[in-house]
Amino acid sequence: MSFSVEEAFETAGMILFHNFDIRAVTLGVNLKDLVRPDAAELAGLAHERLAGLGARLKAEAEAVSQDLGLPIVNKRLSITPAAWLIEPCPEPDAPLVLAQALDRAASEAGVDFIGGFGALVQKAMTAADCRLMEALPECLSRTNRICGFLNLASTAAGMNLDAVARLGQILKAMAATSDDALACAKFVAFANAPEDNPFMAGAFHGGGEGDVALNVGISGPGVVRAVVEKYPDCDLTMLSEVIRRTVFKITRAGELVGRELARRLGVAFGVVDISLAPTTMVGDSVGRILQAMGLEQVGAPGTTAALALLIDAVKRGGAMASGHVGGLSGTFIPVSEDLAMIEAVECGALSLEKLEAMTAVCSVGLDMFAVPGDTPAHALAAIIADELAIGMVNHKTTGVRVIPAPGRVPGDAVDFGGLLGRAPIMPVNRFSGERFIARGGRLPAPAGALRN
Amino acid sequence: MDKERVLVVVIGGDQKGIIARVSTLLFQHGANIEDVQQKVMDGTFVMNMLVDISDCDSGPAGLRRDLDHLGQTMGLTVMVHSESVVKAMHRV
Numbered sequence: 036m037s038f039s040v041e042e043a044f045e046t047a048g049m050i051l052f053h054n055f056d057i058r059a060v061t062l063g064v065n066l067k068d069l070v071r072p073d074a075a076e077l078a079g080l081a082h083e084r085l086a087g088l089g090a091r092l093k094a095e096a097e098a099v100s101q102d103l104g105l106p107i108v109n110k111r112l113s114i115t116p117a118a119w120l121i122e123p124c125p126e127p128d129a130p131l132v133l134a135q136a137l138d139r140a141a142s143e144a145g146v147d148f149i150g151g152f153g154a155l156v157q158k159a160m161t162a163a164d165c166r167l168m169e170a171l172p173e174c175l176s177r178t179n180r181i182c183g184f185l186n187l188a189s190t191a192a193g194m195n196l197d198a199v200a201r202l203g204q205i206l207k208a209m210a211a212t213s214d215d216a217l218a219c220a221k222f223v224a225f226a227n228a229p230e231d232n233p234f235m236a237g238a239f240h241g242g243g244e245g246d247v248a249l250n251v252g253i254s255g256p257g258v259v260r261a262v263v264e265k266y267p268d269c270d271l272t273m274l275s276e277v278i279r280r281t282v283f284k285i286t287r288a289g290e291l292v293g294r295e296l297a298r299r300l301g302v303a304f305g306v307v308d309i310s311l312a313p314t315t316m317v318g319d320s321v322g323r324i325l326q327a328m329g330l331e332q333v334g335a336p337g338t339t340a341a342l343a344l345l346i347d348a349v350k351r352g353g354a355m356a357s358g359h360v361g362g363l364s365g366t367f368i369p370v371s372e373d374l375a376m377i378e379a380v381e382c383g384a385l386s387l388e389k390l391e392a393m394t395a396v397c398s399v400g401l402d403m404f405a406v407p408g409d410t411p412a413h414a415l416a417a418i419i420a421d422e423l424a425i426g427m428v429n430h431k432t433t434g435v436r437v438i439p440a441p442g443r444v445p446g447d448a449v450d451f452g453g454l455l456g457r458a459p460i461m462p463v464n465r466f467s468g469e470r471f472i473a474r475g476g477r478l479p480a481p482a483g484a485l486r487n
Numbered sequence: 488m489d490k491e492r493v494l495v496v497v498i499g500g501d502q503k504g505i506i507a508r509v510s511t512l513l514f515q516h517g518a519n520i521e522d523v524q525q526k527v528m529d530g531t532f533v534m535n536m537l538v539d540i541s542d543c544d545s546g547p548a549g550l551r552r553d554l555d556h557l558g559q560t561m562g563l564t565v566m567v568h569s570e571s572v573v574k575a576m577h578r579v
Contacts, residue, residue, distance in 0.1 A: 037524070051564060284576040
């Protein structure tokens with residue numbers, strides 16, 4: 036088989052000029068069999084398993100990257116939701132003991148993060164769920180590589196408003212106990228959280244998964260932007276077509292990497308998550324795709340429609356290319372991790388309300404955005420409730436990763452550096468939803484959930 | 488045994504000796520060139536070689552390292568992809 040110069044140049048150029056890479060290979064690991072009524076013993080066993088699997092993942096991922104000639108950026112682990120693991124442990128500090136052991140395992144193995152330090156509380160909470168949730172500020176601020184999550188709503192169960200209200204207060208504590216509220220950047224509140232998501236901070240290895248599964252997150256906003264820029268005047272039907280073709284190609288490469296890595300590790304291949312995930316590198320931006328489509332800035336009228344077209348084209352191209360598309364599979368629009376999004380907030384084009392509207396057609400919701408440090412807990416809870424309601428009613432995943440940055444006001448920014456980027460402070464509507472949040476209880480599941 | 492093939496893609500300014508020097512290096516590694524195509528695209532020289540590296544002593548990593556070095560001395564970018572990647576992306 037021979038390949039044309041154009042085909043060879045296209046493949047090489049995606050990596051050379053447009054930041055195409057396999058963003059994350061994430062090994063989901065079941066730890067349920069390690070549950071013990073002794074936190075130290077549980078932590079020791081979890082450490083041993085994860086340090087070993089993590090080191091193998093890192094070594095094999097680097098070998099596959101070399102052999103195939105495709106960059107693999109992040110190597111990660113996800114685990115059984117930690118609340119299930121600490122259930123029989125009587126020690127008050129069981130969550131912290133486990134978190135610190137996981138953190139050591141990640142560090143020793145050389146993996147970026149371990150996800151899954153969380154609980155599924157969409158309907159109600161067990162005692163273990165409560166303990167884990169209350170321990171989140173300490174666990175996430177005293178570790179470096181642990182990511183936490185809570186699933187607080189689902190289309191089938193409705194929304195646990197008691198937990199959402201409490202989370203508002205816990206987020207304030209998380210912000211207060213870590214530098215620049217960094218702990219908040221390692222935590223996601225979800226509706227309809229997928230059990231096989233390879234992306235942090237929300238990855239976990241769900242109850243329906245096997246012992247070990249490899250999930251792959253591909254990425255290529257720069258590649259899609261480049262192809263959109265090549266067609267500055269075509270109509271939207273044609274634009275959808277060219278995006279689909281490109282996403283098909285990058286997804287095929289992602290699937291190949293995933294299958295080969297799973298084969299070498301001797302584990303099951305899970306899913307390809309076809310999400311477009313931006314980074315702060317110039318050009319590697321979802322916002323720039325929207326601008327290339329014809330928007331002056333992200334947030335301008337037309338933004339939600341443009342994003343809807345983009346995400347649909349991504350899904351069509353990706354679904355054709357992979358037998359097992361899963362995880363979040365959409366388009367990430369984090370503020371701090373995307374230069375065009377940062378620019379849009381700073382120039383006044385993008386408000387929190389417009390960002391929320393965008394998430395109605397997007398996958399991951401309100402991601403990596405910062406609000407003033409004095410934002411009350413009930414306002415954080417209400418922002419989360421709004422976002423999770425969009426997911427709950429529309430049968431889709433939504434999430435919130437909010438940074439209430441201590442001491443910061445609109446006009447300031449909080450700079451995490453690296454992959455987490457820089458978040459300009461977004462103003463929050465000054466009118467209160469406190470009484471609504473204080474009602475607590477459970478938001479009923481939407482009538483549309485009754486499908487049986 | 489199935490052949491192990493890579494696609495060597497050379498990108499940069501046109502100059503004398505590109506094919507000669509890349510081919511010589513591939514020969515020294517025990518690689519067999521099965522197909523060569525080249526073109527100037529938007530003023531940039533692009534060449535792709537489909538190369539069988541089944542008998543290549545140093546494997547794709549060693550070949551890539553030496554091709555990288557050659558590329559640097561000639562002011563060219565050299566990418567090495569597994570054939571399986573390019574096939575997955577461009578053939579259904």
